[in-house]
Amino acid sequence: MTSTAPPDPHAALDRFVDGELPPGEAEAFRQHLAGCDRCQASLHARVQLAGLAQDALAGGAAPGATVIRPARWRIRAAAAVGVALAAGLAVVIAGRLPGGEPDPSLWLADRPARPYEARLSTPAADRYRPYEVTRGAETAPAPPLPALAKLEDRGRLVAIADAYLARGAPEPARPYLDRAGNTPEALASRAAMDLMLGRPEEAVRHAGQSLAAKPGYRPAQWNLALGLRALGLTVGAARQLDAVAAAGEPGWSDEAKQLVEQLRADAQRRKDHWAEVLEACLGAEAGELPFPADLQGVPLVFLRESFDETLARAGTAERLKELLPAAETLDQRLGGDSARRAVKRALAEPMKGREAIGRAYAEKDHPDFVALADMAQKAGLRDLELWALLRAPVGQVSPERLVALAAAFGDPWYAAQAEERTATGASGLALLEDRVKACTGAAGSRFEMRCLAAERELVAHPLAAPADALAVGRRALERARREGDMHMELSLLKLMARVAKPGDPALSDAYDMEHDLLMSRITP
Amino acid sequence: MFASTAALWYARSVEPDEGARSRFEDFARRERSVLLGIARKLCAGGSIDPEDLVQEALERAFRQRARLDGQPDPARRAFTRAAMTNYFLDLCRKRQTERATADPGLAVEAVPAPDRAEPEQWAAVSDEQFLAAVKKLKPDKLQQAYRLHAGGMRYREIARQLGAPEGTVGAWLTGARDQLRQLLSEVS
Numbered sequence: 001m002t003s004t005a006p007p008d009p010h011a012a013l014d015r016f017v018d019g020e021l022p023p024g025e026a027e028a029f030r031q032h033l034a035g036c037d038r039c040q041a042s043l044h045a046r047v048q049l050a051g052l053a054q055d056a057l058a059g060g061a062a063p064g065a066t067v068i069r070p071a072r073w074r075i076r077a078a079a080a081v082g083v084a085l086a087a088g089l090a091v092v093i094a095g096r097l098p099g100g101e102p103d104p105s106l107w108l109a110d111r112p113a114r115p116y117e118a119r120l121s122t123p124a125a126d127r128y129r130p131y132e133v134t135r136g137a138e139t140a141p142a143p144p145l146p147a148l149a150k151l152e153d154r155g156r157l158v159a160i161a162d163a164y165l166a167r168g169a170p171e172p173a174r175p176y177l178d179r180a181g182n183t184p185e186a187l188a189s190r191a192a193m194d195l196m197l198g199r200p201e202e203a204v205r206h207a208g209q210s211l212a213a214k215p216g217y218r219p220a221q222w223n224l225a226l227g228l229r230a231l232g233l234t235v236g237a238a239r240q241l242d243a244v245a246a247a248g249e250p251g252w253s254d255e256a257k258q259l260v261e262q263l264r265a266d267a268q269r270r271k272d273h274w275a276e277v278l279e280a281c282l283g284a285e286a287g288e289l290p291f292p293a294d295l296q297g298v299p300l301v302f303l304r305e306s307f308d309e310t311l312a313r314a315g316t317a318e319r320l321k322e323l324l325p326a327a328e329t330l331d332q333r334l335g336g337d338s339a340r341r342a343v344k345r346a347l348a349e350p351m352k353g354r355e356a357i358g359r360a361y362a363e364k365d366h367p368d369f370v371a372l373a374d375m376a377q378k379a380g381l382r383d384l385e386l387w388a389l390l391r392a393p394v395g396q397v398s399p400e401r402l403v404a405l406a407a408a409f410g411d412p413w414y415a416a417q418a419e420e421r422t423a424t425g426a427s428g429l430a431l432l433e434d435r436v437k438a439c440t441g442a443a444g445s446r447f448e449m450r451c452l453a454a455e456r457e458l459v460a461h462p463l464a465a466p467a468d469a470l471a472v473g474r475r476a477l478e479r480a481r482r483e484g485d486m487h488m489e490l491s492l493l494k495l496m497a498r499v500a501k502p503g504d505p506a507l508s509d510a511y512d513m514e515h516d517l518l519m520s521r522i523t524p
Numbered sequence: 525m526f527a528s529t530a531a532l533w534y535a536r537s538v539e540p541d542e543g544a545r546s547r548f549e550d551f552a553r554r555e556r557s558v559l560l561g562i563a564r565k566l567c568a569g570g571s572i573d574p575e576d577l578v579q580e581a582l583e584r585a586f587r588q589r590a591r592l593d594g595q596p597d598p599a600r601r602a603f604t605r606a607a608m609t610n611y612f613l614d615l616c617r618k619r620q621t622e623r624a625t626a627d628p629g630l631a632v633e634a635v636p637a638p639d640r641a642e643p644e645q646w647a648a649v650s651d652e653q654f655l656a657a658v659k660k661l662k663p664d665k666l667q668q669a670y671r672l673h674a675g676g677m678r679y680r681e682i683a684r685q686l687g688a689p690e691g692t693v694g695a696w697l698t699g700a701r702d703q704l705r706q707l708l709s710e711v712s
Binding site for chain 1 (some may be wrong): 605
């Protein structure tokens with residue numbers, strides 16, 4: 001066996017750690033490493049240094065650092081090798097050359113409609129035509145090769161990619177965009193490609209990068225809006241489209257306005273519905289309205305929790321008795337007799353002290369649930385003790401106390417809640433992934449709630465890979481919206497903003513904006 | 525009013541507690557991209573999956589979170605990076621043993637798996653101390669090459685930028701790391 005490693009194998013360590021060895025030599029070095037104590041020890045130091053360099057220096061943030069970003073460097077290098085050559089290189093790198101546009105038919109821009117919703121960055125391809133799903137792409141011939149070759153000679157890689165994208169063909173466009181680098185134009189067209197491939201998160205990232213380099217760049221704003229809309233982030237999408245509409249580009253401006261109207265109407269519908277749900281539940285919890293046990297378009301588990309809340313604040317036997325019909329309706333909807341048993345249990349417990357605990361709870365914005373549980377325990381109110389423990393922060397409650405109390409009730413509704421609360425801290429990622437996998441295809445409100453809880457926990461799990469967490473989060477977000485569960489939606493939006501932040505600030509902002517707007521509508 | 529409803533506790537219960545778990549989460553998110561950048565290079569062109577390497581390192585740190593929680597960032601990241609390197613070396617050794625078993629003609633010495641992590645040595649190095657050490661790198665071209673490399677440039681690009689052969693760039697970078705190791709061992 002011949003080795004392709006350099007003569008002194010130890011000497012290759014740095015080039016190996018830097019990823020500079022060709023594949024064969026890298027593999028030979030890994031084999032050498034397996035048996036070389038000296039290189040193993042050095043590798044530790046090299047990895048630590050590489051990490052420190054990335055923490056402290058990457059991105060050129062260090063004071064006085066002379067780190068030059070690759071794009072700028074290329075332009076400087078080009079300048080160094082002579083004006084004529086530099087001009088040629090700049091064209092290759094930037095992928096655009098002013099003037100001398102070829103025939104617009106290369107991008108099907110002469111047709112009356114466009115078959116794709118995104119915008120392309122090549123100006124000749126970006127001429128406005130109304131979006132129509134059924135017309136255009138299927139009948140379009142492949143782009144003529146001589147025209148493409150001419151573009152390639154001139155380094156206009158993005159224009160070539162756009163010719164394919166205009167035909168609804170994202171795959172052939174990809175190699176050209178890969179070579180075109182990270183210019184704002186290439187990134188905006190890349191976002192269009194992502195949208196065609198059904199990858200809205202990628203579209204948001206690429207369009208966001210394009211806008212960071214070229215603020216106000218319309219095709220990027222447009223594609224960013226479409227990506228956000230596909231992710232259900234209506235607020236962020238509407239904001240981008242507002243900017244496009246305000247720019248007054250013929251055609252594009254009107255289409256943007258229409259899209260914004262649709263988005264706002266949809267968001268308004270969801271907000272109005274949630275406001276109604278809250279009004280009904282809040283009124284019942286405060287003892288001012290009958291409990292809305294037959295309310296539709298709201299997760300049953302949410303209603304059941306609101307019922308427990310109402311029960312906890314019902315300080316008199318009369319009020320508790322009034323809740324029996326609602327308990328019956330709830331039980332019919334959920335199956336079982338849990339709600340009725342809860343009312344009867346409350347009625348059987350000493351009434352003294354019940355009202356005082358309910359009042360102590362209602363008076364505070366951030367009640368101390370552990371203290372409330374202790375008060376209830378002293379008063380012999382075991383149902384209120386359990387209710388308070390289930391609401392206390394996980395770390396402040398003894399799991400044994402919670403599980404034992406829930407078990408004593410012999411009610412699966414409380415046992416399941418106690419189990420979920422105590423399992424939160426310890427559940428491993430693999431277990432969680434199994435729970436999420438088991439949700440695929442699950443239907444029906446009770447299942448949906450369990451799935452949502454598992455999915456949300458996976459999104460929040462510190463070890464979940466961000467891409468996986470975001471994919472699961474998207475599914476959960478859709479589920480929460482289908483269920484009309486706005487609080488779960490809010491929680492997911494907040495979590496997803498946090499997950500997306502390091503890799504994709506634009507997406508993270510969009511999740512945050514959506515969260516803040518929805519929140520502003522449901523809090524006083 | 526809003527705070528005293530089922531809606532709010534429900535919303536609150538879905539947010540993770542801002543405790544050790546949440547702090548670890550923040551740390552793991554920041555650390556993942558650094559680890560992945562290094563892991564991709566270690567695994568380039570081979571059969572080890574860099575994502576697997578990173579995941580294992582973070583899981584090892586997660587298992588130790590009670591111990592790591594409350595420690596400064598440099599200590600936590602030094603631990604995680606050492607854990608990743610150890611796991612990578614374990615995999616290299618394992619693969620070498622498998623190769624030797626499959627092909628007895630390969631003279632491979634069975635080497636035990638010593639953990640040479642020594643994260644303590646790196647656990648005390650802050651970003652500021654590291655930057656101060658970088659500023660001391662001599663000669664200037666060597667420091668420049670190191671900064672360019674840290675900014676993401678390949679050897680070839682640095683060579684063109686600084687007008688030096690690629691081999692010289694490699695020697696500068698090796699020299700820079702040896703100097704840094706020396707300077708930082710004085711710090712810690």
